[in-house]
Amino acid sequence: MSFILDLSGIELKLDIRGYDKNYDKTSDNSWCECDFSFRARPWLDYEIKNDELLLSSEVDELSKSLTKLLKGEFCEHCECYEFWCLESDFVFKLYPQKDRREDPKYAYIAPAYEFQDIYLEWCVYFWHDYCTENFMTFTLQREDIEKLRDYLISVKKNSLRLR
Template sequence: MWLNLDMEGITFRLQIRNYIPTFDETDSNWCRVDLSLRSGDWLNYLLKDDELLFSYEVDTLLESLENLLNDKIEIIQETECIEPDFKFIFHPKTDLRNDPRYIFIQKGYEIEDGFMEWNIIFWNGGITDNFISIHFDRQDITNLVCYLNLVVGKIDIHDEKVDHLINKGTIII
């Protein structure tokens, strides 16, 4: 099953397989990950059937995303995985009136919603300093949380939220 998102013109597709519940970081179950990024003629990136995430890393990502959605993150947090292909940066809601970069903020736009950056690091015979950063807004995060809940077995394919995302083409079975 795939998560299929339109990230402002970039098609982001993710599939996580072989998840097995774990109890802590000493459990070493690898999930199989497929990921593709496509956009026009300029982007065609594919990771296929790679061991990129431990099951506990999927759990950690899910917990961090839920905390972000529920305003439980107060400062920017970064999570790097054992395999260095992914880095997640969680940005909490921010009151722009407290940011010295802004002189004037239009009424109603004082609070910037939380978001996540998913950095996908490129390889060229080894890890490089090059990466692409995909910005997940609240709706993208909500869709990713639903997908991850399905992956880890907290919900099943018959859940109302999953059914809605299948009908929209956001989750592909």
């Protein structure tokens, strides 16, 4: 089952297979096979297929971290929480809700804009025979974060049915 999301005209597609709920017994050897793509033709067409990009433990930890973010359980004084995957394709930066009234960067805040809602920056590093220092960042707002978290949970649940 694929996860598909429209990020303001950029189509994100992610498919995670091979999640193993018993990863704690296999240490860091329980890789999920992943396909992902980011497309906005004609200017963007990046795809990786059948690659071991996420550990089963990372699927768990990321879904837990996204749940914490959605519930407001990250400290609002923390700038962001970074989730680095063992493989260097993905870095997820989770930003908690922020009270702009306490931020010295702002001299004035219009009514109804006092709070900045949660968001996530998904950094995707590019490969060219090796991981380069080049990357693109895709921003997900609350609704998209919920969808990603729900997809990760469904990957875990569906793997239980397949066994």
